[in-house]
Amino acid sequence: MALILLAFFFSSPFNFPARTPASVYPFSAKATISCSVSESDLIKVNFPITFLNLYFYINFMLKVYIDHRERKSGIKKELIKRDIDVIEKQLITADFVIKTKDLGGEILTVGVERKTINDFLNSIADKRIISQLIVLKKQFDRPLLIIEGEENIYEIRNFHPNSIRGMLSSIAIDFQIPILYTRNHRDTANLLAIIAKRLEKPRSLPSLLKKRKPTSLKQQQEYFIESLPGIGPTLSKSLLKKFKTVNKILNATEKQLKKVDKLGPKKIAAIKKVLEKKYK
Structure with missing residues (x-):
């Protein structure tokens, strides 16, 4: 297997970065996804890869710093399938930290707190969600909450529906933290990958007008x-x-x-x- 891999690396053409971007080492979060190279930074090179080229190629892959507590979620395996370099660490705040880019081209850090529906309801009961969101809001440019699961959030536990609605409203309005819903760990991994890929591509403001084309x-x-x-x-x-x-x-x-x-x-x-x- 090792010989096959070496043969592949020494015979395949790749795109390599023209300059070395700053590395990202977030130590205040459970996980980080970052893409170090934008499309404009790439130079197409078509020659057999060398050990030095291989070093740069590996170091410019998407990276995920993931807390060991997320190991059983299945997201790590899904991210690896998407050619993301996953690194486990014992980290502190949020579950994922993603380097992304806004419409103005500014690089931002998105702190993502992921909760299954059951975990979200438990965090309401013990008020853990409040302290977590306060830290999330302070630590990151763009905090984000992902609620994962396909169950009916109002029926799986003995919670008054208005308690859940009140917390969701507070997160969105008082904390000003967007809430995104995913079906399962695969869906969550796909969402994280999409957010991270914003760093690779130039951003443009979508048209605010309808797509109707006036003729006369x-x-x-x-x-x-x-x-x-x-x-x-x-x-x-x-x-x-x-x-x-x-x-x-x-x-x-x-x-x-x-x-x-x-x-x-x-x-x-x-x-x-x-x-x-x-x-x-």
Whole structure:
């Protein structure tokens, strides 16, 4: 087997990084996934691999630092199947820490707390979830809670449904921590891999508008006005019929806009805010 592996490494072409990025060694979390090289950092090289190339290739793989308590979850095996280098350590905060990238290209650390449905309910009962989320919020750029399981969360235990709803609401609103649901350990591993892969690819802001493509000038004008806050197809047509041009709508005073049916003070204020506030 060793000979086969050596033969493979010495005969296969690979892509190698043009420069060595900073390594990531998180010691304050139970697990870490990080991708050290972006697509723009790669140079295509087509020659037999050397020991030095092999060293760099291994060190630029996705890495997972995982706490020994996560060993039985099955996620470790699933991550290894996805060509992720998994390293077990006795770590402190969160279950996974993922290096990812936001739309602005800034590299962020996502701290992930994973709980099965039963564990989540137990942590509500003993109030453990509160202290865990406080630390999660303080330690990471983007904290995240994953609740894993397919059971009905309101039926598997003798919990009042409103107690569960109250905790979920508090996590999302008070702690401002997103909650993601996965079916099983394989689904969780897939989700973690997807988040980590954001680091490899350039990010772009998805369009906030519907994918309808206006063809005529009339449709383009209606579509433009519909992009304003609180303006739907009917109001868009009413505004264009009254002011005749898009430019006149954008330069209209509040007094003039109030003369349009179904265009109240709140909508006018929202429109003016979009048009007049400086872009940051």
